[in-house]
Amino acid sequence: MTDVIELSGLTKAFGATVAVAGLDLAFAAGARHAVIGPNGAGKTTLLHLISGELRPTSGRIRYDGRDVTRGSRVKRSRLGIARTFQQPTVWSSLSVADNVALAAWPHTPARGTWLRSRYRSLAEDCGRHLETVGIATLAGRPAGALSHGERRMLDIAMALAAEPRVLLLDEPAAGLTEHGVERLLTALRALPPEVTVVVVEHDFAFVSALADTVTVLHDGRLLATGTPAQITADAAVRAAYLGDLDELGDLDELGDLDRVGEAGGPHVAGEAV
Ligand SMILES: Nc1ncnc2c1ncn2[C@@H]1O[C@H](COP(=O)(O)OP(=O)(O)O)[C@@H](O)[C@H]1O
Ligand SMILES: [Mg+2]
Structure with a gap:
């Protein structure tokens, strides 16, 4: 290897x-x-x-x-190279899906220009990361409402969003x-x-x-x-x-x-x- x-x-x-x-x-x-x-x-x-x-x-x-x-x-x-921290940091007032989409944004080719349609397709695409960590059903929930364990999963999904x-x-x-x-x-x-x-x-x-x-x-x-x-x-x-x-x-x-x-x-x- x-x-x-x-x-x-x-x-x-x-x-x-x-x-x-x-x-x-x-x-x-x-x-x-x-x-x-x-x-x-x-x-x-x-x-x-x-x-x-x-x-x-x-x-x-x-x-x-x-x-x-x-x-x-x-x-x-x-x-x-992506990472998570000992204390997960999420945007509490935003939805779980938006958190992942925002984490993915800097890694997209068109990151310099804000396009609503692009963001929407990104948010949809991020669903697979939520599925990987088992919190797809929480996509619409504000991140601030998640339990400690769910927030950790979100943190990992956000790291995965960078592919x-x-x-x-x-x-x-x-x-x-x-x-x-x-x-x-x-x-x-x-x-x-x-x-x-x-x-x-x-x-x-x-x-x-x-x-x-x-x-x-x-x-x-x-x-x-x-x-x-x-x-x-x-x-x-x-x-x-x-x-x-x-x-x-x-x-x-x-x-x-x-x-x-x-x-x-x-x-x-x-x-x-
Ligand atoms: N920013 C820092 N300033 C000063 N000392 C630090 C800093 N970060 C870590 N240390 C010290 O370095 C050592 C290793 O810390 P750390 O890497 O956090 O260990 P671990 O994660 O294995 O518990 C500890 O003695 C810690 O106090
Ligand atoms: Mg440590």
Whole structure:
């Protein structure tokens, strides 16, 4: 498989805090690649660097073979990198369908000229993104009236409206009910296979159900990369997260990695891998 995104020596420092520290990592085209790690590991910063919200202190980002390290967020989004945020942002007073159509607008060829007819056909076309995420029946509803889970689905539909090749999701399952997580998994599985999905998530059960590749970050460094099964079995990961294995049991039974990190397992980042 070819790599659609390649990071080399990627580093982001905020003053004395090095949020991402010399990361070498590649995302294969069409992968379902999860990035996990405790709070403060640098996961959100990593997504910000890939999408162009932040500029790296040093290192390189290649997308589809070209260097986009200095490219703006807007340019990267036009090239096919879309993302969602930890807090979904929608236009509350507008309908669900209008939200998606407005998200699609900057990616249409005639974006410079406002044409009502064009907008209408765009809004119709956006129905398929609402279908992908399972909220087509809510198209006419004001976005402000949606539940938390529905708003997350809308946020993903808005990202899809850009017809991305790479979709970056920051904790999409956070705050969802069990049913909401199921709906989210169904929606993400319905994405076109050629779209590369990079998902930051805490819930390891969710990660195992979705991802073919898992990367563990710790203090901005790469602790391990592998299949969910390899990560579960990885000694360094287990040591970092689990501390006393006998007491805590299997990684995939634990779900919330943050809680495990806070429980005070030994910190092995920097030594391992
Ligand atoms: N804008 C910022 N200014 C200063 N420090 C930041 C900023 N963003 C993140 N950090 C710090 O960088 C580290 C990584 O943060 P973040 O990427 O949000 O981690 P995660 O998403 O894994 O919880 C943390 O120590 C955080 O406090
Ligand atoms: Mg985060």
